Amino acid sequence: MSRNIATARTLRPTDNKFDEIKEAFSLFDANKDGLLDYFEFKVALRALGFNINKEEVLRLMSQFGTKDGSKIDSNGFQKAAHPLVAAIKPIDEYKKAFRLIDESAAGIISAPDIRRLARELGESISDEEIQAMIDEFDFGNHGGIIEEDFIKIMESA
Numbered sequence: 001m002s003r004n005i006a007t008a009r010t011l012r013p014t015d016n017k018f019d020e021i022k023e024a025f026s027l028f029d030a031n032k033d034g035l036l037d038y039f040e041f042k043v044a045l046r047a048l049g050f051n052i053n054k055e056e057v058l059r060l061m062s063q064f065g066t067k068d069g070s071k072i073d074s075n076g077f078q079k080a081a082h083p084l085v086a087a088i089k090p091i092d093e094y095k096k097a098f099r100l101i102d103e104s105a106a107g108i109i110s111a112p113d114i115r116r117l118a119r120e121l122g123e124s125i126s127d128e129e130i131q132a133m134i135d136e137f138d139f140g141n142h143g144g145i146i147e148e149d150f151i152k153i154m155e156s157a
Helices: 003-010 015-028 038-047 054-064 074-084 089-102 111-120 129-138 146-157
Strands: 035-037 071-074
Touching: 003 038, 003 129, 015 074, 015 089, 035 038, 038 074, 054 071, 071 074, 089 111, 089 146, 111 129, 129 146
Parallel strands: none
Antiparallel strands: 035 071
């Protein structure tokens, strides 16, 4: 695979991200008129994980919104949001996920962390299964899964 193709693939949002963009628009189109005003647009971008300043929001609305730049439709929202979403580095997302799972902020995902996560997801998992997961993915014998190992797992998925 050429380097350009690999780079292009990493810069394209996944289908799931496209769905998130569409869902964000739909959720924040409060009056269901097919348009977002400045505040709806800013909140929709924030829901996608972007804390963009006023000037940038206004620039995006001017570039992708209605002629007067006061509103943005679904198509314009997608055009504005896609480059932002595409620029997200997966490793940053993996690190965020690791911190969410590592509730004690100990720098390691432990059996209690996995047990809590399974419970929150409504999954039933035995202590033996949890230990088998840790044993399989604890590449450095740390007694749990450290961030570096977690990232390796995620990148191989």
